Amino acid sequence: MSWPRGWIGGGALAVGVTLALGWLSQVPYDAARDVEAVVRLAWRTRATQVEECRRLTGAELERLPIHMRQEQVCEGRTLPYRLVVVLDGHTVVDQAVYPSGARADRPLYVYHELQVRPGWHDVDIAFTRDPVPADTASQQERERLGERESAAPQRLTLARRVMLGPDQIVLVTYDAEERQLVLKGSGAP
Amino acid sequence: MNRLYGWRLNPLYHSGALVVLTFVLLTVTGLYLVFFYRLGSPHASIVRITEQVWLGRWIRSLHRYASDAAVVAAAIHAFRMFAQDRSWGPRALAWVSGLLLLGLTLVLGWTGYVMVWDVQGIVLAREGARWLDALPLFSEPISRAFVGEREVPSAFFFLNLFLHVALPVGLGALLWLHVSRVARPGLLPPRGLLWGTTGILLVLSILWPAPAGTPADLFRLPARGPYDAFYAFWLPVTQGLPAAATWVGGGILGAVAVLAPWWSRPRVGQRPGPSVVDERLCSGCEQCYLDCPYEAIAMVERTDGRAGIVARVDPALCVSCGICAGSCAPMGVGPPGRTGRDQLAQIRDVVAARAPAPDDVVVVACTHGAGGVGAESTFDGAPVLAVDCAGSLHTSVVEYLVRSGAGGVLIVACPPRDCQHREGPKWLEQRLYHEREAELKDRVDRRRVRLIYADLAEEGTVAAALERSRGEVAALERARRETDIALEAECDLVEQGTPGRQGPERSHGLEEGRR
Numbered sequence: 233m234s235w236p237r238g239w240i241g242g243g244a245l246a247v248g249v250t251l252a253l254g255w256l257s258q259v260p261y262d263a264a265r266d267v268e269a270v271v272r273l274a275w276r277t278r279a280t281q282v283e284e285c286r287r288l289t290g291a292e293l294e295r296l297p298i299h300m301r302q303e304q305v306c307e308g309r310t311l312p313y314r315l316v317v318v319l320d321g322h323t324v325v326d327q328a329v330y331p332s333g334a335r336a337d338r339p340l341y342v343y344h345e346l347q348v349r350p351g352w353h354d355v356d357i358a359f360t361r362d363p364v365p366a367d368t369a370s371q372q373e374r375e376r377l378g379e380r381e382s383a384a385p386q387r388l389t390l391a392r393r394v395m396l397g398p399d400q401i402v403l404v405t406y407d408a409e410e411r412q413l414v415l416k417g418s419g420a421p
Numbered sequence: 422m423n424r425l426y427g428w429r430l431n432p433l434y435h436s437g438a439l440v441v442l443t444f445v446l447l448t449v450t451g452l453y454l455v456f457f458y459r460l461g462s463p464h465a466s467i468v469r470i471t472e473q474v475w476l477g478r479w480i481r482s483l484h485r486y487a488s489d490a491a492v493v494a495a496a497i498h499a500f501r502m503f504a505q506d507r508s509w510g511p512r513a514l515a516w517v518s519g520l521l522l523l524g525l526t527l528v529l530g531w532t533g534y535v536m537v538w539d540v541q542g543i544v545l546a547r548e549g550a551r552w553l554d555a556l557p558l559f560s561e562p563i564s565r566a567f568v569g570e571r572e573v574p575s576a577f578f579f580l581n582l583f584l585h586v587a588l589p590v591g592l593g594a595l596l597w598l599h600v601s602r603v604a605r606p607g608l609l610p611p612r613g614l615l616w617g618t619t620g621i622l623l624v625l626s627i628l629w630p631a632p633a634g635t636p637a638d639l640f641r642l643p644a645r646g647p648y649d650a651f652y653a654f655w656l657p658v659t660q661g662l663p664a665a666a667t668w669v670g671g672g673i674l675g676a677v678a679v680l681a682p683w684w685s686r687p688r689v690g691q692r693p694g695p696s697v698v699d700e701r702l703c704s705g706c707e708q709c710y711l712d713c714p715y716e717a718i719a720m721v722e723r724t725d726g727r728a729g730i731v732a733r734v735d736p737a738l739c740v741s742c743g744i745c746a747g748s749c750a751p752m753g754v755g756p757p758g759r760t761g762r763d764q765l766a767q768i769r770d771v772v773a774a775r776a777p778a779p780d781d782v783v784v785v786a787c788t789h790g791a792g793g794v795g796a797e798s799t800f801d802g803a804p805v806l807a808v809d810c811a812g813s814l815h816t817s818v819v820e821y822l823v824r825s826g827a828g829g830v831l832i833v834a835c836p837p838r839d840c841q842h843r844e845g846p847k848w849l850e851q852r853l854y855h856e857r858e859a860e861l862k863d864r865v866d867r868r869r870v871r872l873i874y875a876d877l878a879e880e881g882t883v884a885a886a887l888e889r890s891r892g893e894v895a896a897l898e899r900a901r902r903e904t905d906i907a908l909e910a911e912c913d914l915v916e917q918g919t920p921g922r923q924g925p926e927r928s929h930g931l932e933e934g935r936r
Contacts (some may be wrong), residue, residue: 242425250621254629257489258647263544263656267642274568276561333560341562399642403569416569417640 269396271355273317273344275406275413277384279310279331282364310336311362313384318356319346329359340384350398357404357413359388388413428836428874430617435610435838436498440522441596442615443491446622448589450484455586460578463538464636471633482626485649488530490622492651495523505789505841508682510692511602511715511738518599520678525592530652532585536578539634540646543567545653548660555664569639602738603843604716693809694757695739696746698732702753705730708858709745709754712812714843718745718754742842743813747849750859752815752909761815761859762909764808768818771806777827779900782890784883785819787811787845790835792880801887803831811835812845816852816861817908819870826902828894829869833883836874846874868897 285306293301310331317325325344332338342359363386384406390413394402403416422431432439457477459466470477499519502508508516535546550563566573600606609615634646648656659667686692700723709732710718717738720730732754734745746755752762777783784805786795794800795807806822808814811834822830832853834846851857853872861870871890875882894900 238425245425246617246621250625253486253489253493254625256650257486258632259650260645261648261653261656262643262645263540263648263660264642264644265660270642272568274565274570276565276570332562334557338560341565343562343564343568399644401569401640401642403640405568405570 264399267347268398269348269350270401271319271346271348271353271394271396271404272401272417273315273325273342273346273357273404275342275404276339277406277408279312279337279340280361280364280383280386281308281310281337283308308337311364313340313359313361315342316358316360317344317346318354319348320354348396350396350400352393352395354393355390355404357388357390359384359413361386385411390415423836423876423879428839428876429611430614431836431838432494432610432614432618433497433501433839434836435607435614436494436501438607438610439494439614439618440491440498441608442610442618443487443494444589444592444596445609446487446619447484447491450480450487451586451589453480454484455582458536458582460575460582463536463578464542464633467537467539467633471630478630479623479626482629482631483622484533485631486622486625488526488533489649489651490618491526492523492530495519495526499523503682503685506686507841509686511717511740513682514602515599516682517679518595520675522592522595522599524675525588525595527652529585529588529592530649532581532588534649534652535581536585537633538578538637540637540643541634541648541653543637543639544643544656548656552659552664552667555668567639573639602715604714605844607838693741695736695741696734696743696754696756698734699753699760700725700731702751703731703749704751704753705732706750706858707732708748708750712744712748712844712848714742714744715740740842742810742845743808744810744842744845744848746813747815747845747852748857748859749815752817752859755813759809759813761817764815764818765821765908768806768821771804772821772825775804776902777804777822777825779826779902780828780891780894782829782831782887782894783822783827784831784833784887785811785814785822786833786883787835787841789841790839790876790879791833792875792883793877794833794880794883801884803887810840810842810845811849812840812842812847814849816859819853819861820865821906821908823865823869823900824903824906826900827869828897828900829871829890831883831887831890832870832872833875833886834872836876839876846872866897869894869900 283306285304287304288296288302293303312331313329315325315327315329316323324346329340329342330336331340361384388406390404392415394415396402401417404413405416406412407414422433426432428434453476454470457466457470457473467481470481472478502512502516502519531545531549535542535549547564547567550567553559554562554564566577600608610618632647635644662670696717705720705723707720707730710720715738717735717740719733719735721733723729723731725731732745734754741756743756743759746752746760746764749755749761752760752765755761755763782803784794784800784803786792786800786805786807788795788807788809791811794805797805799805806818811832814832819830819832832849834849835841837844837846837850840846848857850872852859853861853870854867861867871886871893873882873886875886
């Protein structure tokens with residue numbers, strides 16, 4: 233195509249493609265879509281470990297190589313929690329929370345996002361650990377008492393009335409120093 | 422596109438080189454930006470860069486628009502390679518490495534947008550963390566960094582910056598792998614397209630600077646904001662999917678993209694076979710070795726008792742383009758059934774069946790382009806001889822046609838950068854007009870031979886060129902018809918022991934050709 237049609241056509245196409253590139257580079261998008269406000273539950277806490285120990289019988293010891301003969305063997309495990317969240321009188325979360333990791337020996341993580349409408353909301357949270365079995369109070373476990381103290385308490389609760397504006401997020405998290413659930417964020421009272 | 426820009430500057434033909442150009446632009450602009458980026462206050466530093474009216478604003482915008490152009494050019498390049506059947510067999514490495522390059526480019530863009538730490542940045546970061554948390558790899562969920570328990574640690578931004586700077590090294594390595602099986606890769610577009618593309622991106626950057634969205638806020642829902650569709654096009658889909666489904670879906674899509682050429686390639690038995698060398702005819706001139714676009718030919722010591730070297734084709738690298746057939750003066754190499762001798766035998770049969778008239782213009786057309794003329798036996802009344810690639814056409818065929826009394830020969834090749842086999846038209850043009858071995862002999866009247874370029878959609882171009890050729894032929898003296906044209910006999914001299922041209926002069930040719 234000859235001048236000037238070729239130049240005009242080529243220039244128009246180049247400008248069109250460039251403008252399309254510029255527009256597609258900044259397309260308006262709403263990632264939150266229909267979500268208006270959120271109550272976010274997110275915390276991490278060390279799980280309570282218990283060890284159940286028992287003494288091996290003479291016959292069991294006999295079966296072991298000499299260098300492996302320990303009279304007492306212990307099996308450790310961590311205790312799960314139960315999380316119950318009641319929002320405006322409705323139970324929206326009721327689940328067991330297990331420690332993470334392939335051997336369930338890593339900390340516990342809680343992460344939920346509850347979509348709500350802006351306004352006042354009653355939030356009632358209970359995070360309760362299974363009780364430590366009485367028969368596991370062995371010597372080893374007593375030695376671990378200090379460690380267990382650093383784990384979350386056996387029961388954490390939070391009952392608050394919170395105000396959320398449009399697009400606001402309020403965070404419920406665990407304060408390890410205060411050893412309690414706390415509210416954070418712009419909607420926190 | 423050819424009508425608007427001509428084949429020399431057609432951006433579709435240079436899509437791969439345009440990707441490399443954008444990588445160069447990204448590197449240059451990125452080096453400037455990294456000096457002003459602050460890990461402790463990422464969004465504020467981006468805003469400060471944007472407020473530098475004279476430099477920062479347009480350099481950042483150019484960085485962003487170049488990254489967008491990279492995705493567009495890479496997608497076009499991949500589509501063209503697939504559509505042109507250039508993605509399987511020995512080209513599989515280029516196909517797979519190309520897809521990896523595209524994937525890595527998207528990851529790089531991802532890290533780049535997280536660096537900005539605006540609305541889009543936090544959404545991309547959280548979405549990525551959600552995906553990674555679905556994998557059993559990390560001892561603690563990455564998503565925790567963005568819930569608001571505490572400030573997002575600087576270590577996160579450092580890691581992100583490190584990836585954004587380090588991954589281009591991997592990009593370079595992949596690019597090297599991508600072009601490792603082609604000879605003379607054209608890494609940059611021609612000067613006009615190079616400066617034109619750079620200029621137009623620069624003008625866009627100055628007139629329409631890329632925005633920085635509102636800063637990320639861990640305690641507010643992401644507001645409606647500007648998203649880059651080239652790097653976040655998947656967000657509307659994946660946001661509503663569980664992370665595991667995203668991995669599965671992405672894996673399936675990736676596998677389909679990688680395997681598509683294997684499903685669409687010709688069946689076994691229908692695939693063209695690799696070139697073979699007739700060592701009795703090979704003079705060791707190295708021309709096929711120089712011309713092969715895929716470095717599939719090596720020169721090795723002869724083992725038949727004669728002195729010198731001989732060409733050897735690696736079937737694992739040969740795509741059966743046949744360009745070696747056009748480069749071999751003794752006509753001793755080429756895909757089975759498509760060597761120079763096979764072509765001569767074919768044209769001899771054609772001429773014997775119907776000798777061309779003195780006012781006939783014979784069209785020799787590439788089957789991959791040439792306005793689709795190669796699929797016909799005649800075009801606008803002119804006899805058509807189809808060749809798999811114009812670069813595989815042996816000049817002896819052209820000579821035979823002219824000496825058989827054809828008024829003219831119109832050779833229709835694909836535009837050089839659109840060649841199915843990369844360099845066919847380039848070598849053919851040099852063989853016809855610049856005495857590249859195996860050149861069209863001086864005794865052939867060049868006025869009767871015309872070479873044009875036309876892609877598959879340019880039938881009109883071929884028709885116009887045919888009309889012009891007929892006019893030119895009519896103005897010439899009447900073509901003479903020779904009989905007993907024995908072109909192979911000249912080549913057979915080589916078979917009887919006359920060596921091909923070798924020595925220092927050819928060594929120089931080797932260097933020239935490889936450049």
